[in-house]
Amino acid sequence: MKGQNTFMTYLRKTFLILVNPIGIVVSVIFVISGLAGYIDPSTHDLFAVAGLFYPIVFAAMFLGTIISALLRTRLFFVQLILLMISLPVSSKYFGLNLNPKDSALNVITYNVHGFKGFRDKNTEKSTHESIITYLNKQQANVVCLQEFRSWTGKIDNDLKYFAQEAGYDYYHFSGYWRRGGVQSDGYLILSKLPIINHGSIPSATKRNIGAYADIQFSNNQVIRFASVHLISFSLGKQEIEAFGEAAALEMDLMKKHGRSLLGKLRNSFTIRSSEVIDLQKFIEGTDLPLILGGDFNDTPASFTYNKITGSGLNDSHLQGGLGLGTTYGGNLPFLRIDYVFYTKAFKADGATVHQLPYSDHNPVQATLLMQPN
Numbered sequence: 001m002k003g004q005n006t007f008m009t010y011l012r013k014t015f016l017i018l019v020n021p022i023g024i025v026v027s028v029i030f031v032i033s034g035l036a037g038y039i040d041p042s043t044h045d046l047f048a049v050a051g052l053f054y055p056i057v058f059a060a061m062f063l064g065t066i067i068s069a070l071l072r073t074r075l076f077f078v079q080l081i082l083l084m085i086s087l088p089v090s091s092k093y094f095g096l097n098l099n100p101k102d103s104a105l106n107v108i109t110y111n112v113h114g115f116k117g118f119r120d121k122n123t124e125k126s127t128h129e130s131i132i133t134y135l136n137k138q139q140a141n142v143v144c145l146q147e148f149r150s151w152t153g154k155i156d157n158d159l160k161y162f163a164q165e166a167g168y169d170y171y172h173f174s175g176y177w178r179r180g181g182v183q184s185d186g187y188l189i190l191s192k193l194p195i196i197n198h199g200s201i202p203s204a205t206k207r208n209i210g211a212y213a214d215i216q217f218s219n220n221q222v223i224r225f226a227s228v229h230l231i232s233f234s235l236g237k238q239e240i241e242a243f244g245e246a247a248a249l250e251m252d253l254m255k256k257h258g259r260s261l262l263g264k265l266r267n268s269f270t271i272r273s274s275e276v277i278d279l280q281k282f283i284e285g286t287d288l289p290l291i292l293g294g295d296f297n298d299t300p301a302s303f304t305y306n307k308i309t310g311s312g313l314n315d316s317h318l319q320g321g322l323g324l325g326t327t328y329g330g331n332l333p334f335l336r337i338d339y340v341f342y343t344k345a346f347k348a349d350g351a352t353v354h355q356l357p358y359s360d361h362n363p364v365q366a367t368l369l370m371q372p373n
Contacts, residue, residue, distance in 0.1 A: 023064045023075050027082060030061045034089045037306035041269035048269040054301035055324065055334040058090060092300035093336065095321025095351060104370065105217075108140040109293030109340055110363035111229065114149035114185070118329060118360050127358050128162065134356065135166040135190075138365060142215065143190040144227035144293035148173065150184040163190055172198040174211035176229075187211035187227040201226065203278040205271055210279070214288060221370075224286055228279065228294030230304065231271045272297060276304045283311040289345035291368070295338050295361060313341040316366035320348030327353055330360045340366040347371055 029050055036051020050057065065083060068076035115127040128151055135143060143166075150158045155173070163171040168190040175186040187210060189195075194216045201210035210228035217223050283290065292313060298304035300315070309315065317325045317339065328335035338361055340351065350367040 020075055026060050026064050030057050033057045034086045036301050037303055040273055041303050042273040045266040045269050049265055051301040089301055095317045095325055097320045097322055105368040106140040107142050107340055108363055108365045109144040111146040111295040111361040113359035114147050115151055118357055130358050132165045141192050142225050145188040146229040146295050148188040155184045170195045172213040174200045176207050189213045189227050191215050201282050203275050205275055209275045222288055224288040224290045226292045230275050230297050231268055232297050276307045280307050280311050290343045292341040297337050316340040316348040316351040321351035325353050327362050329362055338364050340364055345371055
C-alpha cells in the first residue's frame, strides 16, 4: 500500500510539472482573447488574433480547469475566477432560444461569395439559381446580400432577373467601390415592400462598406435596412478575382499585407477597425428603426462586435438563436462572423443559420417583432 501511495504521489507530481506551466500559458492566452473586444486592433493586433480563436481557447481553459481541480492545484482557483469573469464575453457566443415562434418580420443576410460556389459543389452557372430557389422557399420580407456579382457581365439585367425569380418586387444595389461607372460587384437588398429611399455607406478606406434601403412597412412605419461587408481576414488571389474590377485597389492592399498569414491578419484587423468606426457613425446617425445584416468578418469577442453593440444594437442570435450559430463554412472552425443586428425597436423571436453548400458563408435568418412604443 505504501508503495502504491508513493507511486501515485510521484505520478501526481509528474502531471503537475506538465500541467501547471501549460495551464498558466493557456490562462494568459485566455485573458488576452477575452480582452480583444476592448482593445483597438490597429494599435494592439495580438489581442484581435487571440480573440479570433476565443471558443477554442475557452474550451482549452475549461478543460484545464477540470484537470486542475482533479489534481487539487492552486492554479484551479485562478482558472475558476477567470472563467467566471469571462462570462460576459462567453455569453456573446451562445443562443438559448428553445422555442422560437412565428414573427411579423423575417430577415435573411447572406454573403453569396460572388456565386462562385463552394468546394466544387456549385459553379457560377448554377449557384445563383440554387440561391434563388432557397430564397423562394424562405419568403423573407427583406434579404441582405453581400458579394453579389454579375454572372453575365450585364449587372442591370442580372439584378432584375434575380429579384423577379426570387419573388421580390423591390430591390436596391450598390457597388463596393467609390468610383464612377458601372460596377458588377456589390450589395443587394431585396424587399417585398416599397423602398422609398436608399444609398451607400462610405468608408475612409476608399470603398463602400454597405448599402441601405428605407422600406415602407405600414402607413406610419419606415424601417431602415443595411447590408454590410467589412474587410475580410485575408486578401488572396481568389478574393481579388471575386471583386472583379476593384483588383487594382486590392492589389495595393496586398502589398501592404505582405506574404505571411499574420501580416494579412494584422492589416485586415487594422483596416476593419477603421471601417467599423465609419459604420458606427452611420448607426448613430440613423434616426429610423434599424436592422443591420451582413458579413462583419469578426467574432463576438472582437473590437468590431463591441463597437456595433456599443452603438445600441442587439445581436439576433443571442436572443433568438440556439448554440454557437457558426456561419463561416471555411477551414477555420466555430466562426460566427455573419449577423443580424437591430435597434431596441425590435425583439428577436428566432434566429437560424442555414447550412448550405453555395458559398463559404451560411445565411442567417432572423425573425423579429416590433416592440411597443
